[in-house]
Amino acid sequence: MSSKLFEGLTLGGLSLPNRIVIAPMCQYSAVDGNATDWHTIHLGSLALSGAGLLIIEASAVEPEGRISPDDLGLWSDDNEAALGKVLASVRRHFAMPIGIQLAHAGRKASVRVPWQGNAQIPADAPDGWQTVAPSAIAFDPSKEHAPEALDADGLSRIKAAFVAAAQRAERLGLDLIELHGAHGYLLHEFLSPLSNLRTDDYGGSLDNRMRFPLEVFEAVRAVFPAHKPVGMRVSASDWADGGWDIDQTIAFAKALEAQGCSFMHVSSAGLISTQKIAVSPSYQVPFARAVKAAVTMPVIAVGLITEYEQAEAIVATGDADAVALARGILYDPHWPWHAAAHLGAQVQAPNQYLRSQPQRFKSLLVPNPA
Template identity: 65%
Template sequence: MSQLFSPLSLGPLTLPNRVVIAPMCQYSAEEGQATSWHAQHLGNLAQSGAGLLILEATAVEARGRITWGDLGLWDDATEAALRGVVDNLRAWSPMALGIQLAHAGRKASTHKPWEHGGAAIAPEAEHGWQTVSSSARPFNAGDPAPEALDQAGIDAIVAAFADSARRAHALGFDLIELHGAHGYLLHQFLSPLSNDRTDGYGGALEHRMRLPLEVFDAVRAAVPESVAVGMRISASDWVEGGWDVAQSTVLAQALEARGCDFLHVSSGGLDPRQQITLGNGYQVPFARDIKAQLKAMPVIAVGLITDPQQAEGIVASGQADAVALARGVLYDPRWPWHAAAALGASVRAAPQYLRCQPRSAKDLFG
């Protein structure tokens, strides 16, 4: 029996298989509001047969967007626009739905990736605004400097995450993932490369972990226990002297002690000096090493996991409890179908699609 296509519980949420579609920014919102692009893009992925679909990084306030085209969930208008998309998904797919709540911090106020190389936009320029961070250090030399958050600003960020979580619950999401990875605000507080504060949010590891843990606690308290809440982290900055696996493990253990339902392990994104060694499953060892130091919290691995047998091996060997795909599922939106066929398993599919079932795989659709 395939372990990849066996059930998995993330706290209160039970998935029919262990294939997760990772959050992928689409830069196609208008003033934070979801558009018809999101309806067709997510509708396609919701027919993939994966166990869980996590929506893209969704800003908890307008200045927390990476670009001016990012999705948001900070007011009634952004909630109403997203409701239309979620209701459409629910009408045609039983797939579990998650949302990644995020704040870009100093990596906000940029062009879309395909416009001007995603460069930073000055606060006074069109589509630009003043960014904030743990410290007044820009991401790239020459970028506009962020403002270091004071205590009132930090408290407002925590409250914004909690408010967005309540809106996510009202929309019917099964799961909330907090974005603590890829150099965005929570990661900026975690890493000594971006955090040079001297107050209770900087310096020692326990102080640098304070904001991510406060955000987790606030979100966990804001939604019922029926909603799974977890966090995505970058396990390494890939820069000497930066955030690393040892510190990630301490954070993971603190999250587990607070009742975190899962940890999604990625890497990088904080510092332009990063030197990443790419290869198949290159981030899986991070997930494996952190998981080995936890009691029971499920761990999701991600990063160049492209082959069904590779994915099966990661789960079957206990390196991770689930695998996440991003670009790979954009290229092949039916990857879970093909993986199930290769591994002798089955997936859910809409009855409208049953006639495409290969004659050689009569039991593909369960």
């Protein structure tokens, strides 16, 4: 019996060799938004994993859109050149589809890196800045200063920044763009009634709260080549009373699909500090299943997907079209190799590694075309 996990998948005009996606994972290792040698090591390792798609970490579209001062960015010529150097090194040795997640952190910006505690950096500190959001409500009002509510000029500036970053992504030859509409960052902040208390055309009703994320998607889609996919990562639930939920997510998914969205990557949470999440293996898969039932575009499931049979079952039963791995693939960078061995499938590997496969799996690894 063949493995569904290792069947090909098409996102827009992009063909993937299997249905394993490496989710974007912040490395907090950039300098002024510029990729460093760490990114060459990190992305190079993941490119050898055998996964079908690698999505580069959340990359800020303007300096104030970074989560931390150490976040990757794609707002300047220097950012573009630095990431281009990393991509050239990775692609020289291994060919695989590579995309990027474009993001703005909104009110969750200007914080310390995780291993330094994630505390908000004051706006008047040398390495901090004033955050912005749909409304002047802090992520954690007991600990943080409030963001500034974006005015019309601010909305136009940020939309233009997403467009410029998308154009840089195309010049870098990236295969895909994922817009970050999840985890409490700016686009998610517009969607949720807990963070968006505006009274203009961008707040109040569901249609109004969806307006700015949809405008950003439409603007990015217009400048990125039509044959290359543009998708959206969403939080399907705020895990909080009165917040964003799966019904609103489905409405958003339908609106995105009508605008030509190529895929939806379904996560959850991150909007407020008082969220209450029921965490267990595959705990977000029901959200992906509900979205997939409502749209025809491919849907990616993510969240505590760690076991080979678990991943196979998610795609084989039609709960999602693909699964995304994050921390699990950091822990085991050859997870797709091991999954292929377990499920009787094949993955691509560099010629230098072909001799590593055990004799009992002599047809497991096949040469990569790079």
